[in-house]
Amino acid sequence: MPAGLVISAPASGVGKTTLTLALARAWRNRGLNVQCFKSGPDYIDPAFHAAATARASVNVDSWAMDRGTIAHLVNRGADADVVLAEGSMGLFDGVAARGVSGTGATADIAEMLGWPVLLVIDPSGQAQTAAAIAAGLRDYRPGVRLAGVVLNRVASPRHEDLVRRALNDAGIAVFGALPRHAEISLPKRHLGLVQAEEQAEIGKLIDEAARFVVEHVDLDAVLRSAAGWSPQPAANGLNVTPPGQRIALARDAAFSFVYPHMLEAWRAAGAEISTFSPLADEAPDASADVCWLPGGYPELHAGKIAANARFRSGLRAFADTRPVHGECGGYMVLGTALTDADGIRHDMTGLLGLETSFAKRRMHLGYRLAALAAPMPGHQAGARLRGHEFHYSTIVAQPDTPLAVVHDATGAVIAETGSRRGLATGTFFHLIAEDR
Known part of the structure; x- marks a missing residue:
């Protein structure tokens, strides 16, 4: 035991x-x-x-x-x-x-x-x-x-x-x-x-x-x-729907904040995951049907991300025909520009109009409950998603259509609604689970 x-x-x-x-x-x-x-x-x-x-x-x-x-x-x-x-x-x-x-x-x-x-x-x-x-x-x-x-x-x-x-x-x-x-x-x-x-x-x-x-x-x-401790039979498993059958997942020092239970749930549901490194100037797998950019530390690597033309053009080409979703740092990279801690503005992929600044630091921390106004990979409009937000970046511009109505744990509406444009979506919160 x-x-x-x-x-x-x-x-x-x-x-x-x-x-x-x-x-x-x-x-x-x-x-x-x-x-x-x-x-x-x-x-x-x-x-x-x-x-x-x-x-x-x-x-x-x-x-x-x-x-x-x-x-x-x-x-x-x-x-x-x-x-x-x-x-x-x-x-x-x-x-x-x-x-x-x-x-x-x-x-x-x-x-x-x-x-x-x-x-x-x-x-x-x-x-x-x-x-x-x-x-x-x-x-x-x-x-x-x-x-x-x-x-x-x-x-x-x-x-x-x-x-x-x-x-x-x-x-x-x-x-x-x-x-x-x-x-x-x-x-x-x-x-x-x-x-x-x-x-x-x-x-x-x-x-x-x-x-x-x-x-x-x-x-x-x-x-x-x-x-x-005697493990108890679980009445249910994880309530997680994979974003696609074959998922291209950005994975390196700039894109690494992924909850392990999410990846396990995707695989348990039959999804295949292929990883690629934006920092190594790699594009998402062309055979994938969805691309997922997790959070991490893009603000520490913004210059390199901006210079990696193969990654940026490959991601834009992917988004022409298939969904791309970014969480927190991944969301920032899907945006138009990111200003680093030294005040230097770097062009990002431009799939969304989001512009963020790490030079204007302000901590955003807490649980998030989001009601989706439109679909995102793995979840339909109206789904209630639970997640968590933790970053120091400030929104300079968020001009696209909001993805969700987002509340904090007290029920207060927050400004970090996420965005959607074409097949690209993004959120500042990291998804943990969907309400049943």
Whole structure:
């Protein structure tokens, strides 16, 4: 029977991902099969999980997915020895309005699956107060159980002793304490961690993190704290329709933000996926019946995208007869122009009139519920799509016909409606699921 555990924290930036990777690799080094998941709409962390475990990781999301979908996805851990769900943000952080099965909080997943929570606590700048925070998280929601705590970035043995004593007095187990260790810091950029596939030394970094955690954390005690878990039959699978039978998917450092469960659902429904690299000046497969440009970091490669004539002309020729869809960064590349952080304006493919600027930075972040005003690949007009938006680009112009009426999680209408022109469509949100 697999042992299930949720790894969370009071806030972002405390070390959840590093601890998840370290535990996964350490247990794998002991011969255990480890399956990871990511709670919430993060499309970067699953690739790190896969690097640590050699098993594909997927997202589970209580705002966008129903319980049957979550059960279907989590059941891939049925043959594992240990199943780890890495949280996002703080343990109870979600949106104000409930979605399909929750608010998107990590606590929803912990309660739904019955897995206890391993808290990562960074006591920098405090001592006994760290115990008060942990006790408050333990008692905040009755259906969420706390397994214990791992302390991260402890300043000194005296500091550790003060925090440990306070946690012990509160009846909270401390499984270990990690001193500050710069060598296992994961590099970041404006949308989160630098992607796993961009880091040549990621395997060595995870190995070092595992070695460090083995030295400072009682792995056996952590494993004993996990809950025995029997996968439940899922009443339904993923409610995802492929955008076409043969999909040309842009895939490289500029186009990489794809939820793994989406690709798996497309393939499970019988679709074939052929990848191409716009950065290598490749055009979409001429035999495909739809082209999909996911998000990523086009703003970091705008000059190269603008100069790659074969990609641009090939995509325009493809769009003359077949649908092309872009999400977020892919949507920006379908537009007329993109201004980079240095204020340099680069011509994009011109399939849509959208013009965006990264020089005028403003964060757009949150869940999105879109009612399609017209069809897009895989979905008919009137479909209600759930997704998530996270970018810093600003719309300079969005002159084409809106693709959808888009609301945030509170129900407020937002300006990022997506666009359509001819056979080209685009959205700023990344699709997670369609409402049933």
